[in-house]
Amino acid sequence: MITKEDVRDLVDVPGGTVSRKVFVDEEVYAREQEHIFRRAWLFLGHESQIPAPNDYYVTRMGEDEVILTRTGDGRICAFLNSCTHRGMKLCRYDQGNTRVFTCPYHAWSFATDGCLHGVPGFAERYHEQLDKSQWGLARVPSLSVYAGSIWGSWDPDAPPLEDYLGGMRMWLDFALDYRDGRPNGALVLAGVQKWRTRCNWKFAPTNFIGDVAHVVSHRSVDMVGIGPSGQGRRDRKVEGASVFGWPDLGHGGTGWVGAREEDYVQPPSFGQFPAVAEYFRKARAERRERRRGEFHFQGKGTIFPNMSFHEEQPRTVIVAHPVGAHETEFWRYYLVDRDAPDEVKDVLRRYFMSYSGPAGLTEQDDLENWSAATTASRSPVARLQRFNYQMGLGHSMPYADVPGCVWAGQLHSEQNQLIWLKRWAEFMEGRSWDELMHRVAIPGDVPFPLAQPVGAPA
Ligand code: FES
């Protein structure tokens, strides 16, 4: 059994190394289910997937399947997708609309607020003695909506979602807002892409949090030119970007340093599709005016533990659902502006799928890396080695304008992977929320390694 003390040996943040057991060991995996997926805030879906009363969408929280519903009176709820009678998978569709979920096994039925509604033979078989109020579906106790995105935690004592997200919200806004800067304008295109890959789930969040060095493995896609204007993979500015992260929260991403909305100039994009190019040109001009003076945080990132997103090219969310120490179920959500013309949505849909998802050219490269790294790390001798995360170690600096944020001052750094793994270790140790949210100090805790100010003693 993995103990708290074992966890401390697994992740060495000041030294920048991590035991491969973190990524391949079955006992580590079992402990993650308890200490991470039963406690952390997890991304469940988006309001646009359940817009009408009695809409539902079946999602996951770690290994647990969950039904996300909008009740008849418009509330959002989430329940374990497992009948309280004998555990049957209650809802066998991915999404839809219904007033009751009827279990396929013995036909107990549940309303969209999770209450047990009907029991066959309630009078003659149960003599009206079954207390239906006690046998509703297991409810996700902590549920919260941020700018249309829906999050849940199995821990009733989880801190408010906004505290958990912290400053990372500014990054997330980029994916969830309208392109022209109005808040909360995303729509999930119908059809979440789902597939399984034989890799450990942690390869995905620690990749999207800021692994820029791996773009060497996307060389073939760069050469094919799937970008919106027919060149490279994307039409985008890359100079001046850095990695940013929150060592106290475990989130991070890549973005542009110190850019204000009015200063940021996006290169012309979607040149092959004039209507789409014009849509983005106009939206960006409006954004510059609407958000003048604000930071420009374009980029991609990861919210601990397993939700990652890209803000635009492609504008997607990916969730890495663990299904075993060596297998992951990935769910890709594609986002567009809710009020974009159909022509724009259609071009984006096709571009996004050529980039991401199981048939996306770029995603395939990542999946190959993650599955081969899992396989080559789990054999008897391989699993005894450690991974190296020393790129940029000790060169991170506080990012003065954003509380709690540190940045690497360069795009290539493994700062963010270490930030994520530091958080992973804190959860795996079984820390209280007071400790996890840094409301109390932990004796002996080593701060995240930062650069020494010039002139300071080493
Ligand atoms: S398992 Fe659902 S009604 Fe029996």
Ligand SMILES: [Fe+2]
């Ligand atoms: Fe990649």
